[in-house]
Amino acid sequence: MRDERFCASNCPFTRAIGTIGNKWKPIIINVIGVRTIRFGQLDSIIPHISRKVLTEQLKELEEDGLLERLAYKELPPRVEYKLSEKGLAFLPILDNIKEWNAKYEIVPIPEETDYK
């Protein structure tokens, strides 16, 4: 899941891309935003992600210091995630991407759909 050639590069930009340059992480960071959120919520809010992949991505984000994980010793278990200072500092970049996209995206021709 993580490309060692990127993470161990001596180019800081390449290393940065190694940590956040995949399709799930920006989505996850964006969904969390400034709130505290539970695993199950993430799982149900983010479309098409499996619990397995979600777990992996969250683990990596935590390892890279973007995310804080708070596990309560309860049953049934409760785990809360929230962005660290580093993660929060990444949010404006995601906003920039949104603006950039809004300005330049070539809007795809919407699929023919049957509404009943």
Add this chain to the structure above:
Amino acid sequence: MRDERFCASNCPFTRAIGTIGNKWKPIIINVIGVRTIRFGQLDSIIPHISRKVLTEQLKELEEDGLLERLAYKELPPRVEYKLSEKGLAFLPILDNIKEWNAKYEIVPIPEETDYK
């Protein structure tokens, strides 16, 4: 290479991540920058990328309107790439990522290396 679920999402942010959210594209865009560059140069400047993958990524970037490709009908062939307006507009975002990384990166412990 391209995840249809992302590109066809009705969420613009998800679509944006679908186009630039992978490890090679930010690297390629960053390497091109404001200059005009040839295929062979890209291939030799970017570490670890294979010609096959480079070709695929360039093709997608062109399809998504980030890149302009200029092929000269010569032999041996000459092909030049440069960023479009959309591509150029993405450069400041890459700069933001560099700043963000410089500020927050947890520097990896350098590997034990033998210098002779």
Add this chain to the structure above:
DNA sequence: ATTTGTAGTTACCCAATAGTAACCAGAATA
């Protein structure tokens, strides 16, 4: 006694991605 709920983990398997090597055109150069 059985079901429900949470946040995972694990095993298994198929699909997608990426690496490698060989090959192409055809003009210019040795």
Add this chain to the structure above:
DNA sequence: TATTCTGGTTACTATTGGGTAACTACAAAT
């Protein structure tokens, strides 16, 4: 005549990614 040069493409293989389903713990509710 053989080699070099460029920007690819193709076939084949290896590696990885990711989906699915089953399973865990244990308390509380039915």
